[in-house]
Amino acid sequence: MPKLIIDDIPVEVAPGTSVLEAARSVGITIPHFCYHPALAIAAACRLCAVKLLDGPVKGIQMSCALPAQDGMVVSTTDPEALKMRALVIEWLMLNHPHDCPVCDEGGECLLQDFTIAGGHSRRRYQGKKRTFQNQYLGEGIHHEMNRCIECYRCVRFYQDYAGGTDFGVMGSAGRVYFGRFQEGALESPFSGNLVDICPTGVFTDKTGRFRARYWDYQFAPSICQHCSVGCNTSPQNFQRETIKIVGRRNDQVNGWFICDRARFDKGYLNDPQRPREPRLDGATCGYDVAVDAAAKSIAEFVRNNGADKLALVGSTRLSLEGMIVLAQVAEAAGGAKVCYFDDAGLQQGSLAAAKLLHEENAAYVKDIEQAQWIALHALDLMEEGPMLALAVRKAFLAGAQIFLVAGDTLPACKALPFKYTSVETLDQVPFEGGGKGVIICGAGSKDPELLAEMASSGAKLVMLQPGPNGFAAALLTQQHAAGPLAELVAARQVQAVVCFEADVPQTLLSDLEVLANADWRRGAVEAKAPIFLPTTTWAESDGTAINYEGRAQRFERSRVAGLPLKGLDPKYYGSATEAVTLHPPRVHRKDVPGGAERDAWQVMAQLIERLGGEPVEPLTGKWRALKSLDPEGEGVRILEMGLGE
Template structure:
């Protein structure tokens, strides 16, 4: 490995590492705009200048484009390097509008940071500034072209990394323009990443425009709930409302980016009609009163109808902690039907896919990005899991051969895929035997797992699941011998249901003697339930989900739950007016309005204590103990063999 000296510090780095990254590895930050670890080198901004004092290269060099070599002596503080960086900043600021007070990037802007760090503070240029006309790029992204510093990050990501074709650069010299040929929504399902990747405020999140500054937000590491890929993100909340969702780097999973669904789909979280009030027989009560009523009615129901008439129902979006405690509650009443799935087919399919994961057969997104042969079984990847499609594109750009197994193409829209595929009628037509890093990708609905047994040894699999924690639900169902709800109801004995964060079909509630529910989604469960308890949403609590590859990841509470300050119906303020009043109620209280909720796992733990008088056991004990110390800010943990084996 190359050994070099940077600012009198000896550094040894892997071959191919740039001088900029070598400096970063020992805590030295070299200013840069165009460089990004996920993108190809452009050396466009000229800000990362360093002075090579000795070695195979000498003089002023761009550290982002210079590979580290043996014998290099690098200075990041040499007067010549400092002067060049200061002049580059001054040149970039000549046409900048200086609108930091009204820019949503304020507080998290690299241009701000490096301008101050470079010592530039006085404008010498007295001429007229260059100006541009902004474009409409859709409802997710706001365009402010006058702030552009021509780093080319946006177009490099959009075209080269994401494969988009409707956004690019036009013009020349100092008159370049980054946008579309005509106004219109950006077509790429990854366009929201322009917000994160732009080092200034050219692209900002329109859905959170003028709402708060970076230092106003409450945020924490979290996981995307929209598919089983388990992409890492961070919800940013202000006044109990999620204003923005940004990508969070995890090199083993999503890398640096997320899809637009993960970034912009926060309607469930911010829904003003979300159930936030505990109800007993439709009447609002305090949380403790509703919990007592639930415990009493459960006890009376079991005494009258028997434990085998009660079904405790979880779901594929329920946290692993809540699922474990739900099984403990079921164990306290012998005969209770424990369910983590609604339909038998979905339950069997999820469990079958879990059984394919041991022995390193599941491929992560990081492995998918490095594959050389990829076979995609019939599915709509851009709908099911866009980030899996983005990972396949990275492999395709590096030369991987991508095949689509599609006997019938009528249901597949190949134009949406950000890579080219060779269509074959059967999986046997894909030459996986030639692969060194072959991977087979299947959608959540793919059920012909036996057909995969003929795949050559060494080929790995991406077997998507229908929900963010379907893998965990399947593990729990196998461990605790749970049954699908439809199967339990078909026995004719189930007369009562306690549904925990479950989207229960209406027909399954017909004919029940007892129905109670706990949820945070506005899915209609509160109205028919005799007892309803509002739970905290995924961004408002902590927990663990397991993605399709068997990687357990922890998410943390980003903000405290409660009614947001905007968009609430008038009835939340005790008003009968058609429009909400201009200010929330001026009532002194310890808990925010609508903040009397609990995490699902906490609800079950409290219910166990109410019913038995004994505290609930630690969820991560015994078999589940290895998952206790997962770092929410780390890469997660591949499940050990003893958990996967069953």
């Protein structure tokens, strides 16, 4: 363990740690642009200069590229180091446009921060600024090449880390250009990370351009709900609208980055046509009125037909809390059935995966990155778990063999950012030394015998679940002996359903009576239900999700429920009798327009009370340990805690 001194502070770090990271470990920030912990060292910006006063190396050095060594005495405040950093900043500002007032990066720009910190406040250069022509890079990213400081972060991420081939660096000397040979939409499904990784405003989120500054946003730690990987995100909200979604670091799940679907697929959160008001027989009503009507409808059905003919239906979109309380609603209804899956195949595969995984065979992301071979079995990786493709690529670059087992679709194979060998069956994959290998498959609709064969191979397992909270749905299915809705309907065991964020297909609905529906989506269930109760999306609620590896993670409410202020119907601006298009509203309101939504599990708790039951806090009993989960932490694997049993 190298021991060194930085600004008179003794520091001991792991071998291979850079001086920059060693300084950061004791709270000393050394300015830098090109350095990023996830990328290879470039030492291109020359801003991280420090002076080595004693030890094996002396003089001015770049701290990002200098490994810490025993006996080093480092000064980050030496006049020579300060002078060099000031000159680097001045040089970078020669051609930089002074467009901070209109730059979307303003407020979160490293160039702003370090220019001010370096004391550069007066322009001495009087020559003509170098200028570039921007490119169209798609609907998600805006390009402003004149702001570039040539740190090479973008190309190092896009080509080296993510495996993209349609974006790079061209030119030389003062004409270096970062872009495409011809303008057009970036092809990489991870291109949105250019927005986060650029230290200036060369790449900004076009979908939220000119909407707000960083200090205007409301945000909180959250979890992506597009697949079962459970990437950590931070939605940035302004005036009840999600403007941007950015990645949040979690080294155990997604590292520093997220996929473009997680970043840009957010329109449904802001959709003004989202169902936001409770309805009873097609007419808007108060929330309590709708809950009372739902409870009455359930009680009448149970009285006339028996509780065993009623099913409470959830889905993998529900939070863990919602899934737990759903079973309480069924009990309060006299012992109604519970369904977490509508499709029998999805439930079968999901349940089998949850039973087969344990602490020894469930793969961490690090296991994928360090594997010697990886088998991808019959899944569309870029659809079911795109961020894992970057982990597989890292293993591939380190020399791992990648096998693609027959069953994958050709378009998905073409998009994979690594080379692979196609094989017909798992028997052609070298299982020898199984602990050094990883099998990645989708658990949904898989034969349990096939999943068991994979588990017996000795390899580490990644079994991607159907839906963002499929693992939790499998655990609750097992705990309550729940059956798939399709089987119950086929056997005529169920005549009516109450749905909570459930996407029941039309083919099943034709044979069912829908008593009530609680959701934030429009769909066939919402259209058929006489009673509708609006619920909050993940951006407007608190909850817990369990990803494919059994990692429980908390997400927090990042904005209040309600219609976005932008584009608000004129009726909300004026008096009750006269609608005028004024902004801001001239009439103070106690209620948020369209803000009737409630968390799904809270709606369930109200139903339990109306049915004469006593709702129990969801995270109690075996789940109590998750109540204190840190939403900004790495989460906990429930397999380690014995909660998956």
